[in-house]
Amino acid sequence: MTPATKTLSLLALGAAALAAGSLTAPTHASAAESKTNRNGQVTVTGNGSYTLGNPAAPVKVTEYISYTCSHCAALHRESDPVLRTTAIPQGKVALTVSNLVRNPVDITIALLTSCGDPKTFFVRHNAFLASQDTWLPKAASASEAQRTRWAEGELPQRLRAIASDLDFYKKVEHFGITRSKADQCLADKAQLDKVMAQYEAASQLKLTGTPGIVINGKVLYATKDGKVLQSPMGGPLQATQWKDLSAAITKALAANTAGQI
Numbered sequence: 001m002t003p004a005t006k007t008l009s010l011l012a013l014g015a016a017a018l019a020a021g022s023l024t025a026p027t028h029a030s031a032a033e034s035k036t037n038r039n040g041q042v043t044v045t046g047n048g049s050y051t052l053g054n055p056a057a058p059v060k061v062t063e064y065i066s067y068t069c070s071h072c073a074a075l076h077r078e079s080d081p082v083l084r085t086t087a088i089p090q091g092k093v094a095l096t097v098s099n100l101v102r103n104p105v106d107i108t109i110a111l112l113t114s115c116g117d118p119k120t121f122f123v124r125h126n127a128f129l130a131s132q133d134t135w136l137p138k139a140a141s142a143s144e145a146q147r148t149r150w151a152e153g154e155l156p157q158r159l160r161a162i163a164s165d166l167d168f169y170k171k172v173e174h175f176g177i178t179r180s181k182a183d184q185c186l187a188d189k190a191q192l193d194k195v196m197a198q199y200e201a202a203s204q205l206k207l208t209g210t211p212g213i214v215i216n217g218k219v220l221y222a223t224k225d226g227k228v229l230q231s232p233m234g235g236p237l238q239a240t241q242w243k244d245l246s247a248a249i250t251k252a253l254a255a256n257t258a259g260q261i
Contacts, residue, residue: 038089042119047201048194049098050114050121057094058256059087059249064100064202064212067109068139071240072211073132078242080126092253097125099195100202100210104150105139108162108186110195115185116177124175135166156187208233211240213248220248 038053045051049062065072087093099110113124128135142150142165149161160183163169169179177185185191202212205219208231213220220239222229229237239245 036091038091039084040119042121044118045096045098047098047197048114048191049096049198050118050125051094051096052122053088053094054091055094057092059093059252060096060216061093061245061249062096062098062214064098064198064205064207064210064214066100066102066106066210067128067132068103068105068136069210070132070136073129075211075240075242075245076126076129079245082242082246087249087253092256093249097122098198098201100207100212101195101199102210104158105162105166107192107195108159108166108168111159111185111188111191112163112168112172112177112182114191114194115172115182116175120175124172127171127174131171135168135171138166155192156183159186206235207238208235209238209240213239213245215245215248215252220244 036054041053041055043051043055063072063075065076083093083095088095099106101107101110109128113121113128116124139162146161146165149165150158152158163182163186169182172182173179205212205214207219221236222239222241222244231237239248
């Protein structure tokens with residue numbers, strides 16, 4: 001299936017504590033490293049995903065998210081404050097955000113968060129997730145007329161309708177993005193192709209839902225008593241909670257210290 005076909009298909013579909021001593025132990029960084037603001041260090045990957053922190057960090061976490069996914073917002077709410085005050089500034093962990101879009105609202109936000117200076121991507125990303133409980137109910141209760149606007153016409157026209165109906169233009173205006181600039185971003189075919197490339201990467205990893213968490217290239221699955229849990233739909237159950245992610249980071253950091261990474 002081509003990226004364009006996948007896009008059309010998608011549009012048609014309508015602070016847990018860390019283990020003791022895990023991420024809080026002080027590190028002895030070099031003078032140069034200590035001057036680096038890891039929380040302000042943002043790099044863009046080849047497929048348009050965004051990485052926060054030390055690109056050479058021994059533990060690399062990728063979150064495949066859907067902005068309309070409540071579990072994604074919950075994971076962000078619990079993990080972001082901890083990671084930003086421990087492992088990321090210490091240079092131990094790098095966090096990459098990648099899109100696994102499920103609907104046209106996801107696509108609209110994915111294009112708007114990538115609109116503007118890449119260095120401030122995470123400001124826009126955080127703002128949309130933090131305010132999900134404000135705009136998501138509006139999307140869920142959209143009128144038939146609004147849903148028709150979202151489903152008919154050329155794609156940029158449909159995304160503009162969503163941005164207007166859900167007050168996204170007002171939101172991005174706070175970041176210095178004018179309506180004209182936002183419209184350009186919503187019509188950016190090259191950026192849309194990158195979003196769909198991220199979707200394809202998630203498919204290659206066989207991620208079946210969001211959030212999808214990947215640590216050092218391996219999908220994180222939920223476990224109990226050391227055994228991987230099975231999904232009701234069949235196959236291993238993806239981990240979606242901060243307690244699972246924090247435990248996995250702790251384990252990966254310990255393996256790095258032991259020279260296993």
